Amino acid sequence: MAEPILTPQAEDFPKWYQDVVAKAEMADNGPVRGTMVIRPYGYAIWERIQSAVDQRIKAAGAKNVYFPLFIPESYLQREAEHVEGFSPELAIVTIAGGEELAEPIVVRPTSETVFGEYMAKWVQSHRDLPLLLNQWANVVRWEMRPRLFLRTSEFLWQEGHCAHASYEDASAYATKIHLEVYNDFLQKVLAVPTYVGIKPKSERFAGAINSMTCEGMMKDGKALQMATSHELGTNFAKAFNITFQSEAGSSEFCHTTSWGISTRTIGGLIMAHGDDKGLVVPPVVAPIQAVVMAVRDDEAVHAACRELVLRLQDSGIRAELDISSGSFGRRATDWEIKGVPLRIEIGPRDLAVGEVTVARRDTSEKAQVQLNTVVAHAQILLEDMQRLLYSAATGHRDSNTHDVSTVEEAITAAQTGFARLDWKTVDGAGETVLKKEAITVRCLQRRDGTMPISDQEPDLVAIVAKSY
RNA sequence: CGGGAAGUAGCGCAGCUUGGUUAGCGCGCCUGGUUUGGGACCAGGAGGCCGGGGGUUCGAAUCCCCCCUUCCCGACCA
Numbered sequence A: 001m002a003e004p005i006l007t008p009q010a011e012d013f014p015k016w017y018q019d020v021v022a023k024a025e026m027a028d029n030g031p032v033r034g035t036m037v038i039r040p041y042g043y044a045i046w047e048r049i050q051s052a053v054d055q056r057i058k059a060a061g062a063k064n065v066y067f068p069l070f071i072p073e074s075y076l077q078r079e080a081e082h083v084e085g086f087s088p089e090l091a092i093v094t095i096a097g098g099e100e101l102a103e104p105i106v107v108r109p110t111s112e113t114v115f116g117e118y119m120a121k122w123v124q125s126h127r128d129l130p131l132l133l134n135q136w137a138n139v140v141r142w143e144m145r146p147r148l149f150l151r152t153s154e155f156l157w158q159e160g161h162c163a164h165a166s167y168e169d170a171s172a173y174a175t176k177i178h179l180e181v182y183n184d185f186l187q188k189v190l191a192v193p194t195y196v197g198i199k200p201k202s203e204r205f206a207g208a209i210n211s212m213t214c215e216g217m218m219k220d221g222k223a224l225q226m227a228t229s230h231e232l233g234t235n236f237a238k239a240f241n242i243t244f245q246s247e248a249g250s251s252e253f254c255h256t257t258s259w260g261i262s263t264r265t266i267g268g269l270i271m272a273h274g275d276d277k278g279l280v281v282p283p284v285v286a287p288i289q290a291v292v293m294a295v296r297d298d299e300a301v302h303a304a305c306r307e308l309v310l311r312l313q314d315s316g317i318r319a320e321l322d323i324s325s326g327s328f329g330r331r332a333t334d335w336e337i338k339g340v341p342l343r344i345e346i347g348p349r350d351l352a353v354g355e356v357t358v359a360r361r362d363t364s365e366k367a368q369v370q371l372n373t374v375v376a377h378a379q380i381l382l383e384d385m386q387r388l389l390y391s392a393a394t395g396h397r398d399s400n401t402h403d404v405s406t407v408e409e410a411i412t413a414a415q416t417g418f419a420r421l422d423w424k425t426v427d428g429a430g431e432t433v434l435k436k437e438a439i440t441v442r443c444l445q446r447r448d449g450t451m452p453i454s455d456q457e458p459d460l461v462a463i464v465a466k467s468y
Numbered sequence B: 001c002g003g004g005a006a007g008u009a010g011c012g013c014a015g016c017u018u019g020g021u022u023a024g025c026g027c028g029c030c031u032g033g034u035u036u037g038g039g040a041c042c043a044g045g046a047g048g049c050c051g052g053g054g055g056u057u058c059g060a061a062u063c064c065c066c067c068c069u070u071c072c073c074g075a076c077c078a
Helices: A014-023 A040-059 A073-076 A079-089 A111-120 A167-188 A233-241 A264-275 A299-312 A326-336 A350-352 A373-398 A408-412 A431-436
Strands: A027-029 A036-038 A071-072 A091-096 A099-107 A131-140 A152-163 A195-197 A209-217 A223-231 A244-246 A250-251 A255-262 A288-295 A317-321 A342-346 A354-359 A366-370 A402-404 A417-423 A440-445 A461-465
Touching: A014 A264, A036 A040, A036 A152, A040 A131, A040 A152, A040 A167, A040 A264, A071 A073, A073 A079, A073 A099, A073 A111, A079 A233, A111 A131, A111 A152, A111 A255, A131 A233, A152 A167, A152 A461, A167 A195, A167 A209, A167 A223, A167 A255, A209 A264, A209 A299, A209 A373, A209 A440, A209 A461, A223 A264, A233 A255, A255 A264, A264 A373, A288 A299, A288 A326, A299 A317, A299 A342, A299 A350, A299 A373, A326 A342, A342 A350, A342 A373, A354 A373, A366 A373, A373 A402, A402 A408, A431 A440
Parallel strands: A288 A317, A288 A342, A402 A417
Antiparallel strands: A027 A036, A071 A099, A091 A099, A131 A152, A152 A255, A195 A209, A195 A440, A209 A223, A223 A255, A244 A250, A342 A354, A354 A366, A417 A461, A440 A461
């Protein structure tokens, strides 16, 4: 083990990220700038993210639908801020079927506008509300500086679009999604602790009256927005005429919301837990939770491995068999790069004493375990690892979040982590000063760390950082 | 989109300045054998329109122009 397989994080974090994405076989660049080919291992992680999020969305009452990829350009233009925010990153089709189109077609950067058009049709009465919809889709936002998973011109996500009768209902539901779907998922599944708050006006979604965010801290101390929920007020309802007849008989505008989580979270997962040996995938989201490795190319060893894989699978552990013929070190390293939580080694020495060797990815600890109790042991280790990854990430975040009192101190703190200071100290000129240092306000919170209803609340604190 | 660097086998690179027959090296890959408790070894082998297009030339990986892609730094972003 002379030379490192990956660039060490401390030497060059972005290079480490690229190395790990390539060597763990997560993704490749696509042929068109900014596009991404997600490979089987990366996609398996995405599928697990999808199912965990989808389950929570359905529990919150929203129903899945599918809207088209193509949106008439005129739709985007109906909401002034929305079109202004998105026009620089739109991909627009002007020729189709060999003919110049009468009206250009936009490849969706997000779907508020089409949803709006159909919500207007579907909603007539207060009895039709709330209308809670979600779709899993790809979207296109042309990016200047693409990075696999973190910023690609096409990405996969889920976008929820809801219409409510009142501001209070809309706000409450967007908040519920934010906390019970996104934040719960990020903490329990990805084991990423977050700062939950609202965006200042400068960072708000184009067309929103309020944007909520879950901000995670990566190992290099930079912030990553891992999910957002937006309150759109009546902006889109007015642009698309989404109205309903109230109980009293009057015609009212709906209050709409939208909320999303994307393949970017995979980048967050990589950078929140990965180390110099590669990925560290939390057991709950890991497509492979345990690999059973034959140490020797020997029939008795192979048979023991096969049998153990079946026992692990029977107990609900996602286990994989490795009886391939490469050298031990090579195979072990490959599984480490992929971040598989447990590696169970079986060789003649183990078999002779009825044991196996269990190595856990997070701590690198190796232990001898009785062959007949290893399944129960593995369950315990997986649960322990999930907990430990979350608490380690929380420790890293907390020890790199500094309370400061001036913009200058915030700039210093944001070189290596997050800074927390009074919002009134930053609001206005402070934000401009920070921006020059590539530092932004990631979110606004109340003093107790909870999420405010609006940025008009007094006594808010700002969390500022460099970000992806 | 601005400023910089780069594209030669799957990956990492040499060759280019000074144009000249069959374009090299390391890793990986394939075959056979010996191996396997932390990136094994020996022998043999496959793999290239030198990023794409155009030009200069008797002749281009090499010189010139345009385009595409990648990386770093800025402006934009889930």
